[in-house]
Amino acid sequence: MNRAIKKVAILGSGIMGSRIACHFANIGVEVLLLDIVPKELDDTEKAKGLTLEDKAVRNRIVNSAFQNTLKSKPASLYDSKKASLVTLGNFEDDMSKISEYDWIMEVVVERLDIKKIVFEQVEKYRKPGTLITSNTSGIPIHFMAEGRSEDFKKHFCGTHFFNPPRYLRLLEIIPTKETDQEVIDFLMNYGDLFLGKETVLCKDTPAFIANRIGIYAIMSGMHAVEKIGLTVGEVDKLTGPIIGRAKSATFRTMDVVGLDTTVNVANGLYQGLPNDESREAFKLPKIVQELYDRKWWGDKTKQGYFKKTVDENGKKEILELNLKTFEYGSRTKGHFDAIGQVKDIENVKERIPILVNSDGKAGEFYRTTFYDMFKYCSMRIPEIADELYRIDHAVAAGFAWEIGPFATWDVLGVKQTAEKMEAAGMKPADWVGEMIAAGHESFYKFENGKKLYYDIPSKSYKVIPGTEGLVILDAFKENNIVYQNPGCTLYDVGDGILNLEFHSKMNALGAEIIEGINASISKAEESYRGLVIGNEGQNFSAGANLAMLFMYAGDQDFDEINMMIGHFQNTMMRARYSSIPVVVATSGMALGGGCELSLHSDHIQAHTETYMGLVEVGVGLIPGGGGTKEMTLRTSDAYRAGDPELNVLQENFMTIATAKVATSAYEARDLGFIRKSDDFTLNRARLLADAKNKAIELAEAGYTQPAQRTDIKVQGKSGLAMFEAGVAGMRFGNYISDHDMKIAQKISWVMNGGDLSAPTLVSEQYLLDLEREAFLSLTGEPKTLERIHSILFKGKPLRN
Template structure:
């Protein structure tokens, strides 16, 4: 049957339930969020004279839970207006409404008896054929269907979202023996295309895939930490972004998630896995058990491995737990030679071999934990997954790792690492040895633009299912590079489309990247039909190369700065006025120059989680790569007869003056960074493929080079007067500094079109010249140099 999901009912409004509801609202689905009716009045309700029969009382639990979610950071919604799609209610009064919903998701407390009671009620109202799933993280899925109808069982399975559902990409699909295969196929596809998830098919085994491996890795790490006598600070430095893991690393993650949650999952695994060869690792080490007994569970109890305090001067401070004395003190740092060696290496796959093979304490820690994890993963096939790629997908997406366990093992060398593991007493499962003996030395390889995994039963390589339509740049590195320099690579990704990938630090745009963009456009104009600018890194681009600008500005090399800005502007203009479509595919940070580049491409294919904006004011500048011009142009295009035009212009002005950053692609559309014709991709893995498809679509539609605009309306002195009055008021109110005011006035001058006596139509080049002059003048300001220095050398903004 053709199945469409227009309305979803979420049963249970706790942290997970409310956030799952929000994520469905993010994609435009109507949601019914229900929870239990309170058993007694609270003090506020008593004071108002309410009774248990009053609707505000009956919906109190769901109302408070949803309100709390809307206030939480990071935001659960792409756009706050999406909250209107969520209708609130309670199980007693509103359960009958589920008859009109396409998918019912149970997210109540992790108690089998309670879940069964909910499902019994659901079956009274559920329409046959409706999807029904549970978001359990540990209860066996097959136990939940006892006593349920055949239709219920056929349409039921586990759908395990990870918290927070908007940000963590994993969705585990866990069918039972009774689940219809078409239902499984539908959910796998829906999660991928519509929810933007890495949907992984799991077996109904304890903790499924991600938590089974992830919690094992955490507990293995805890035992190693205790054995080696490491500190909290040392471990979090070694287990965060430096090895491609989340910034919260190990101990901060445990504080955020809640130590009680980690302990509960680990204990359940120990009790539920009597035949697991590494079962003892799930036993709690002292450094976990003591905190659990003290109920120092992290953020929820106000202290855990870290504790926030306020000193005698009122300054907030974060203290770190001493794992030996169990007392709080100053935070510690890891000072190991290997960590210093890799600090300037951007690619995690290049960092890992250096770290793991290092002859210092960090290397010892990495070898102990990585080798143990590799061994454990090898023994989990086929217990929790028949194919190794499922383990990598689940762990990477569920725990925000850049690469999964088997991919990490590949980076270190399969055969060499297996030998070292065996020497260390951590011999992997027999199939690994058989694979090596058969002449296969990788778990993954790339052929003809496809990613292949090693299939254990057939001892051969197969395409990773679901990735057939992806554009995976690594798969093109061997035969499809058409241009390369130290800062950029241009790939032929097929069908007449080139892709420009940056690989500078934070993908900053400097001379090499500029060369890569221009070369790709020139090549495409001659022999191809379109260009995509995008990558597979966490960030699209953090902006222009500030280090180079700072060097020139410090030496007062203003001619060099002028040349740099001209080249930047010309490249942005080239992206717009070329003979082929140029598509930007931003994801993660697209700030400053990264935003300006996207603004000038023919179209943007943005990932939903794109954080984009013009932030140059934070370093004492205005956007100098066409961003100021482009916002002025877009404001002009928005003017309509009878509209207060200065109010429209002021909105664009404030977005630059306050360095406002959209925290989602949807919010970027509201800020007019994304046009109506631009598109959003929910699944990060599909972003480049979608951008490529857009380039092909535009080329086949008969792409025509745009014409430079000569009709941009600017308001001269009238808009400058308005802006300067506002800036002066902010200055006198101590909301901004004198340097902020100076920058804002420079910005106002450009967006007003200069010192014109009346409204006038001007060209793009006219505004670019004003923009460049203003930018250049600000590079000569000492306070601007102080701001740039703070960002470059201290990693934080300075408001002087």
């Protein structure tokens, strides 16, 4: 069947329903969002003299829920304008409209009886062949299908999004025995290509895959915390980014999600898994039970493991719960020697072995929790999944882990870890021992640019389905490295395309990466068709490395700074004017120098979660790697006959002067960082492959090395006068400081082409020289050094 999704009906407008509706709107799908009709008027409606028959009243619940979602942070929409794709209504007046929709998704309260009532209504209006799914986190899918028609059952399954749906990458697909295979295949493909999700096929077992393993890991960790005697702050230090997990770590995550939610899932698993060999881990330890009984459920009850307070002076403070006394006190930061040993190691796969094998409480905690999790995962095959990679994909995508359980076990060494687990009384499933005995000592391996997993039934390695067309850089590390230095690695990823990967801290652009960019372009020009600059990390690049600049500026070595900035500019221009296409693949932060490199590429292949901006003002500088020049060039290109040119110039000036950062690739396009000719990728896993294919496309289209521009229109004195007046007004109103004013004037000077008597056409090099001079002058300002010092040594921006 040639199925297309143009319109989706979401039944239930709570937090999940509204956010799922937003994500479908993100990809351009029309959405009908419905909810129940209120049974009585609220005080506001009574005061207005409204009745229960008024439409505003009948849609009050859905209207309120959707508006709350639109106001929530982080935003559920890539672009606020996409809210217009969502039509609101209620079950009584608008349910008949679902006959016009291609996919009907139920997202009502987690009660089987209520879901069945909704499905009864759906059957009255649903067109045969229409997809019908339930977004549930735990109710068995086959229970919901009981009593429904044959056509309903064939087209019905579970589709479990994780909250927030825009940001968490997991979508679990849970079919029943009656679900048609065509429906399963369609949803797996649609989730991957259109919704941008790590789409994992699950069995209809309690809590499916991600929550089964994730909640077990949380509860097992809680028991370990109680046994070892760690504090809330210590645990969050040990279980956050240091091991590739979310910044909210353990206790902060529980507060955000709601302790009641975690407890309800854990209790449900304990009751629903009488034959689980590790069932007792789902029993609530005192440090969970006590808070649950007191209804200290986190943010929703204003206190949980953390509590926000305001002292008598009005100063806000976040207090931390003492897990022994259950009283609140000052936060504990958690100082461990093991963390000190790995603080300068950027790669999480290199950090984990050091942490797990360390002495003291940190090592004990890691060994206890990791070994128990490994054991539990091994015992769940084939109960919850037939293939181990499904567990890794689900847990990593659903709980924002950089690497899943089996991949983590690989990092530690499967054989030696299994031996340590057995010695600790946590023997893994028999199939692990059989795998090791057969000479297979890893769950994953790479061959010929492909990632393979160990297939238990066949006792052999197979390519992970769906990854055949992906670019996975680890798969090229053994035989395909063309060039490398401590800051970056260049791979031959096939088809005449090179891929440059950064691996400095936060992928900051330092001397080694600048050297690597130049070397990569040279090698690509010699023997290849194109170059992709991108990586598989969370961020493309957080900007230029400020440490060297700070040292030179402190020594007032301005000749060295001038040379350094000139080299940076030349490198950006080389990316723009090479003889081969340069494609940049952005994801996460693309700030400062990372943004400037993107601006100078032939093409940006942007993951939709790209946060791009020229943020140099925050450290007392202007964009000095061609960013100010490039935004001036783009301003000139945006001028049209009869347009008020100064308005376009003012918009781009304010983008730089206020250090605006786009919160999505769509917003980056609105701000002028991403061109209309650039492309977006929804699924992060496909980003490098899409970038590679674009480089091939540009090469095969007959790519020609462009010539440097000499036709950039600048406004001269007329533009300077306008910005001088505007900046002075902002300073007079105390909206900006004297130093902010000075930086803004420098930006204006460059973007207007200096003190020219009339609008004039200038070259790129002319603007680059102005930009470099302005940047250089600001490095001699004490207040700029204060700002850089604050970022480098305190990790905080300073507005002085």
